[in-house]
Amino acid sequence: MMNWQEADILSVLDQCCDSYTFPMLDNGYVYLAATRLSLFRSLEDWALVIEVFGFSPRAGIPDTHVHTFASRLHNRNTEANYVSPEAYENYLALHPHNESRFVYPIEEGEWQDPENLEWVVGGPHDLVLRGKPVPAPSLADSQAHGIVPLDVAQMHTFELARVLAATHRDDVLASISERRASVLPEMQQILQLEAWHHPDVVEDAHRPGNSPTFQQLAKVLVTGDVSHYRPTLEPNTHWENWPEGGTL
Numbered sequence: 699m700m701n702w703q704e705a706d707i708l709s710v711l712d713q714c715c716d717s718y719t720f721p722m723l724d725n726g727y728v729y730l731a732a733t734r735l736s737l738f739r740s741l742e743d744w745a746l747v748i749e750v751f752g753f754s755p756r757a758g759i760p761d762t763h764v765h766t767f768a769s770r771l772h773n774r775n776t777e778a779n780y781v782s783p784e785a786y787e788n789y790l791a792l793h794p795h796n797e798s799r800f801v802y803p804i805e806e807g808e809w810q811d812p813e814n815l816e817w818v819v820g821g822p823h824d825l826v827l828r829g830k831p832v833p834a835p836s837l838a839d840s841q842a843h844g845i846v847p848l849d850v851a852q853m854h855t856f857e858l859a860r861v862l863a864a865t866h867r868d869d870v871l872a873s874i875s876e877r878r879a880s881v882l883p884e885m886q887q888i889l890q891l892e893a894w895h896h897p898d899v900v901e902d903a904h905r906p907g908n909s910p911t912f913q914q915l916a917k918v919l920v921t922g923d924v925s926h927y928r929p930t931l932e933p934n935t936h937w938e939n940w941p942e943g944g945t946l
């Protein structure tokens with residue numbers, strides 16, 4: 699029997715806001731391109747996974763950040779990953795119910811300007827997505843998908859990521875195994891959302907504990923009854939709703 703209550707789950711999510719480990723869709727260091735949310739459950743445990751695909755100029759290449767929040771986590775980092783036993787214990791103490799994993803669906807290649815990784819090389823190029831060559835999006839592709847280019851002469855890498863999110867969504871987001879990387883094997887996926895109303899967690903008043911969306915999701919996790927998710931707010935997880943993302 700699950701010993702967790704809705705308030706306990708929301709408290710974990712709010713505490714992760716305090717430690718900046720709950721997704722901020724207007725993260726100033728990441729240009730948002732696509733998101734997905736999944737719930738997992740067993741008789742005793744729960745997990746909530748949020749995938750965020752985007753481009754951080756600091757990373758140099760688009761990536762998918764898989765955020766996992768759970769009563770118990772699977773396949774945690776080992777002590778060998780840390781410089782000292784104290785550092786390892788600190789990692790466990792600071793992240794008792796959350797884990798981050800990164801996926802890189804797009805390979806580095808000639809499609810990216812070697813002098814400035816924030817730009818895409820002009821002219822036709824292929825890129826490798828999930829091991830398969832696909833034509834690199836063009837400025838015309840951007841406009842076809844409602845992405846107004848910042849520069850009429852050359853495409854930005856974040857614009858390329860947004861086109862790929864529109865044309866190859868399942869490839870840029872996590873695979874089933876990647877989504878479950880930190881989820882206990884015995885847990886079953888009970889809900890998957892391609893869009894939802896995400897709180898603007900910069901302000902305390904808008905954190906998950908005060909969010910109707912996450913209050914309902916917490917109830918689904920506790921009861922296992924997906925009918926408790928009855929959204930009343932319009933979805934806002936599309937990148938166009940978070941214009942501050944990536945602008946720092």
